[in-house]
Amino acid sequence: MSGTPTVVKDVMTHRVVALRTGAAFKDIVKAMRQWRVSALPVLDGTGVVVGIVSEADMLRKEEYGDGYIGRYREAGHLAEVRKADAATADELMTAPAVTVAPDATLAHAARVMARTKVKRLPVVGRDGTLEGIVSRSDLLKVFLRDDGDIEEEVRREVVVRLFGTHTEAIRAEVRDGVVTLSGRVHETALIPLAARLARAVAGVVDVRCALSGPPRHPGPDVPDTGSFRTV
Structure with a gap:
C-alpha cells in the first residue's frame, strides 16, 4: 500500500x-x-x-x-x-x-x-x-501497514517531536502493529501524551508504554550504599 x-x-x-x-x-x-x-x-x-x-x-x-x-x-x-x-x-x-x-x-x-x-x-x-x-x-x-513504516512515523512524529533530537535512550519498536515505547525521559508529564499520540498513528493496533522518568538521586541524608542496616 x-x-x-x-x-x-x-x-x-x-x-x-x-x-x-x-x-x-x-x-x-x-x-x-x-x-x-x-x-x-x-x-x-x-x-x-x-x-x-x-x-x-x-x-x-x-x-x-x-x-x-x-x-x-x-x-x-x-x-x-x-x-x-x-x-x-x-x-x-x-x-x-x-x-x-x-x-x-x-x-x-x-x-x-x-x-x-x-x-x-x-x-x-x-x-x-x-x-x-x-x-x-x-x-x-490501514492495519495492513508495514511495521517498519509505523515505527518510523512513531519515532519521527512522537518521540522526536516530544522529546527532541537527542532521544537515543528512547526506543520505539513495532510488532504486528503493536507499539512498545521504552526508555527514560526527562519530563515524566509527557509520558501519557506520548502513548496517546502513538495510538493515533495510522495502523497502530495497541501501545505498550514502558517509559520512565530520570533515575532518582539519593538525598544528602540517605547514603547511596545500595543497602543499609540499623543498629
Whole structure:
C-alpha cells in the first residue's frame, strides 16, 4: 500500500454503482446481485446523493406482503408499509443518506458507521455529488501497514517531536502493529501524551508504554550504599 492512509479518500472505492431515483425494483435487485453489494446510493438528476436503498428496504415487500397490510397500518408501521408498496428507488430509499466527506478521518468514518449501524458510507464532495464509497473493510486496510513504516512515523512524529533530537535512550519498536515505547525521559508529564499520540498513528493496533522518568538521586541524608542496616 503506497503512502499512509489517513483519510477516507485514501481507502475508498472510486468505482461505485449507483441508482437513479426512478430505478425499478427488479433492476435494483439485479444490480445488487450482479455487483454483490447489500446497499446502493441513490442520485438525483444532478448526481447528488439523496438516499440509500439497502437489502433491508427491499425486504419490506416480503415482510409485509402476506396479505395483512391493514393490520400493520393500524399498528403504526406506516413507513415500513410504504416501502412494501414501493416500486422505484425513490420510494424505497432511506433518506437523507448518511454520508461522509473524502477528507474525513478514518476514525470519524468508523464512528459514523458505529453510531448509525451501517456497513458502508457514500463519500460526497462539497456539492453533495458522489465521489466514492467506503466500507468497513476499507477502513481496516490501514492495519495492513508495514511495521517498519509505523515505527518510523512513531519515532519521527512522537518521540522526536516530544522529546527532541537527542532521544537515543528512547526506543520505539513495532510488532504486528503493536507499539512498545521504552526508555527514560526527562519530563515524566509527557509520558501519557506520548502513548496517546502513538495510538493515533495510522495502523497502530495497541501501545505498550514502558517509559520512565530520570533515575532518582539519593538525598544528602540517605547514603547511596545500595543497602543499609540499623543498629
